[in-house]
Amino acid sequence: MKLVPLGDRVVLKQLVAEETTKSGIVLPGQSKEKPQQAEVIAVGPGGVVDGKEVEMHVKEGQQVIYSKYAGTEVELDEESYIIVRQSDILAVIE
Amino acid sequence: MKLVPLGDRVVLKQLVAEETTKSGIVLPGQSKEKPQQAEVIAVGPGGVVDGKEVEMHVKEGQQVIYSKYAGTEVELDEESYIIVRQSDILAVIE
Amino acid sequence: MKLVPLGDRVVLKQLVAEETTKSGIVLPGQSKEKPQQAEVIAVGPGGVVDGKEVEMHVKEGQQVIYSKYAGTEVELDEESYIIVRQSDILAVIE
Amino acid sequence: MKLVPLGDRVVLKQLVAEETTKSGIVLPGQSKEKPQQAEVIAVGPGGVVDGKEVEMHVKEGQQVIYSKYAGTEVELDEESYIIVRQSDILAVIE
Amino acid sequence: MKLVPLGDRVVLKQLVAEETTKSGIVLPGQSKEKPQQAEVIAVGPGGVVDGKEVEMHVKEGQQVIYSKYAGTEVELDEESYIIVRQSDILAVIE
Amino acid sequence: MKLVPLGDRVVLKQLVAEETTKSGIVLPGQSKEKPQQAEVIAVGPGGVVDGKEVEMHVKEGQQVIYSKYAGTEVELDEESYIIVRQSDILAVIE
Amino acid sequence: MKLVPLGDRVVLKQLVAEETTKSGIVLPGQSKEKPQQAEVIAVGPGGVVDGKEVEMHVKEGQQVIYSKYAGTEVELDEESYIIVRQSDILAVIE
Numbered sequence: 001m002k003l004v005p006l007g008d009r010v011v012l013k014q015l016v017a018e019e020t021t022k023s024g025i026v027l028p029g030q031s032k033e034k035p036q037q038a039e040v041i042a043v044g045p046g047g048v049v050d051g052k053e054v055e056m057h058v059k060e061g062q063q064v065i066y067s068k069y070a071g072t073e074v075e076l077d078e079e080s081y082i083i084v085r086q087s088d089i090l091a092v093i094e
Numbered sequence: 095m096k097l098v099p100l101g102d103r104v105v106l107k108q109l110v111a112e113e114t115t116k117s118g119i120v121l122p123g124q125s126k127e128k129p130q131q132a133e134v135i136a137v138g139p140g141g142v143v144d145g146k147e148v149e150m151h152v153k154e155g156q157q158v159i160y161s162k163y164a165g166t167e168v169e170l171d172e173e174s175y176i177i178v179r180q181s182d183i184l185a186v187i188e
Numbered sequence: 189m190k191l192v193p194l195g196d197r198v199v200l201k202q203l204v205a206e207e208t209t210k211s212g213i214v215l216p217g218q219s220k221e222k223p224q225q226a227e228v229i230a231v232g233p234g235g236v237v238d239g240k241e242v243e244m245h246v247k248e249g250q251q252v253i254y255s256k257y258a259g260t261e262v263e264l265d266e267e268s269y270i271i272v273r274q275s276d277i278l279a280v281i282e
Numbered sequence: 283m284k285l286v287p288l289g290d291r292v293v294l295k296q297l298v299a300e301e302t303t304k305s306g307i308v309l310p311g312q313s314k315e316k317p318q319q320a321e322v323i324a325v326g327p328g329g330v331v332d333g334k335e336v337e338m339h340v341k342e343g344q345q346v347i348y349s350k351y352a353g354t355e356v357e358l359d360e361e362s363y364i365i366v367r368q369s370d371i372l373a374v375i376e
Numbered sequence: 377m378k379l380v381p382l383g384d385r386v387v388l389k390q391l392v393a394e395e396t397t398k399s400g401i402v403l404p405g406q407s408k409e410k411p412q413q414a415e416v417i418a419v420g421p422g423g424v425v426d427g428k429e430v431e432m433h434v435k436e437g438q439q440v441i442y443s444k445y446a447g448t449e450v451e452l453d454e455e456s457y458i459i460v461r462q463s464d465i466l467a468v469i470e
Numbered sequence: 471m472k473l474v475p476l477g478d479r480v481v482l483k484q485l486v487a488e489e490t491t492k493s494g495i496v497l498p499g500q501s502k503e504k505p506q507q508a509e510v511i512a513v514g515p516g517g518v519v520d521g522k523e524v525e526m527h528v529k530e531g532q533q534v535i536y537s538k539y540a541g542t543e544v545e546l547d548e549e550s551y552i553i554v555r556q557s558d559i560l561a562v563i564e
Numbered sequence: 565m566k567l568v569p570l571g572d573r574v575v576l577k578q579l580v581a582e583e584t585t586k587s588g589i590v591l592p593g594q595s596k597e598k599p600q601q602a603e604v605i606a607v608g609p610g611g612v613v614d615g616k617e618v619e620m621h622v623k624e625g626q627q628v629i630y631s632k633y634a635g636t637e638v639e640l641d642e643e644s645y646i647i648v649r650q651s652d653i654l655a656v657i658e
Contacts, residue, residue: 006186072130094566096282166255194339195369236334262347382559383557450506474655
């Protein structure tokens with residue numbers, strides 16, 4: 001099962017900060033979310049949204065900063081995602 | 095009796111999670127709603143909505159994620175439905 | 189006296205549920221309103237409304253679902269009506 | 283002195299219900315207002331209002347239903363009027 | 377010093393009711409404001425306002441009714457004025 | 471250092487009322503602000519602002535009345551300025 | 565890692581006032597933020613934003629005044645940035 005966004009929607013997965021002990025061991029159980037940083041999971045087709053032509057500029061796999069108060073949290077197959085409009089994505093991290 | 099939505103409206107029926115006991119027996123009586131997941135029951139014709147041309151992209155039978163705070167609950171023949179605008183549907187589940 | 193709606197307005201009359209006793213006798217005195225279900229009494233001419241061309245899609249006599257929080261209650265000749273914009277009508281019941 | 287409305291404004295005068303005793307005597311002193319029912323006193327010229335071309339559809343002398351929360355009460359020569367936009371007039375009573 | 381309004385702004389001066397004693401003496405000291413009635417003092421040039429072409433329809437010297445909650449009170453040379461947009465003027469008194 | 475406003479912004483400096491004692495001595499230390507009166511310090515280039523073509527009509531050095539609740543107070547080199555959109559300037563004082 | 569803003573977004577870094585002791589020694593540890601003054605770090609490509617063509621007028625390295633209540637604070641690599649729309653930048657400091 002996968003999420004196929006409509007219009008200018010983008011499916012994001014919040015990034016989790018890896019915490020590494022001094023000895024170099026990654027401790028995934030102690031992970032914490034990086035606020036507003038997310039990976040692009042799926043990108044809608046764009047097209048006419050609310051009467052305006054929207055071209056999509058983000059791509060799957062990109063890491064992005066998105067607006068704190070935007071988006072809808074969605075749970076699917078016990079994974080949680082955030083669905084935002086592309087206009088709620090502020091910047092790409094390169 | 096059936097609901098024929100106008101304009102860009104879409105009639106949804108919320109999905110109910112099947113709960114299965116360990117022995118494999120489905121217990122429909124203990125069903126609970128899957129938040130924001132719904133099946134598309136009927137799709138409006140689109141056309142000019144609020145002065146803007148809207149093309150419909152969802153189809154009957156599709157499973158979709160819709161915006162938590164959108165839509166109007168409607169009861170017909172003791173079944174309950176949610177009527178949303180297509181723009182309140184965030185993604186299709188495939 | 190009758191109400192002739194302007195622009196994209198539609199005059200509705202809320203539907204009343206007939207309650208029938210087990211013996212089959214209809215008890216109109218115990219009627220209760222069906223929420224959001226109404227009959228279309230009169231339909232405005234459409235045309236340019238708020239700078240946008242509106243085409244009317246509902247017809248007199250149709251049963252419709254309308255948005256709970258929309259419309260203005262109006263009393264005329266001791267009958268009460270609801271006047272809504274066509275865009276507040278969500279679906280036709282067929 | 284008279285009120286000449288600008289743009290899409292309409293000057294209304296609220297209707298007063300005549301109350302008649304059983305013997306047929308009209309008691310104007312006990313008059314009460316008919317909510318939202320008014321007579322059209324004067325109609326603005328229409329034209330471009332807020333960047334949109336507005337055509338006027340109501341006429342002097344018509345009885346109309348107007349939106350409860352719309353309009354500005356105005357007093358002139360000890361008579362009180364309501365000035366509304368034409369779009370706040372819901373229906374004509376015929 | 378005078379106020380030259382910009383765009384679709386209009387400078388108004390609120391009208392004051394003359395109170396006359398029975399003997400015919402005007403008592404200006406007991407004057408009180410006529411709510412919402414004002415004289416047009418100066419009219420802006422109109423033109424493109426907020427992206428929309430606005431034509432001015434009121435003229436200096438006219439008495440007008442303006443919207444109760446509109447406008448900005450301004451003091452200049454110890455006289456007080458109200459500056460409104462033309463669209464806040466509801467009607468001309470003739 | 472100077473402020474160069476963008477788009478339809480205008481940099482204003484609030485006017486201070488000169489207070490003069492009876493003997494004709496100006497007391498700048500007891501100055502108080504004239505509410506909403508300001509001098510134009512710098513004018514943005516106009517152009518397309520929020521999708522609409524804006525032409526600038528105010529000029530450096532003009533005294534203007536601006537809307538009480540508009541604008542952003544800004545401090546630069548220990549002087550304080552107000553930056554407003556041109557549409558928040560109501561009138562020029564001539 | 566760097567932030568590449570989308571559309572009409574601009575990445576800003578708030579300016580910090582250098583405090584110098586009388587003896588001329590800069591004390592960076594006692595730095596404090598200059599409110600609303602920031603340096604432009606990165607500028608989005610502009611283009612069609614919300615259905616309107618936006619041309620970018622600010623450049624990397626410029627010092628600008630931005631609107632107090634605008635923008636989203638973002639942390640990346642332990643540096644904090646503010647991402648605003650270009651329309652929230654009021655003026656360039658030259």
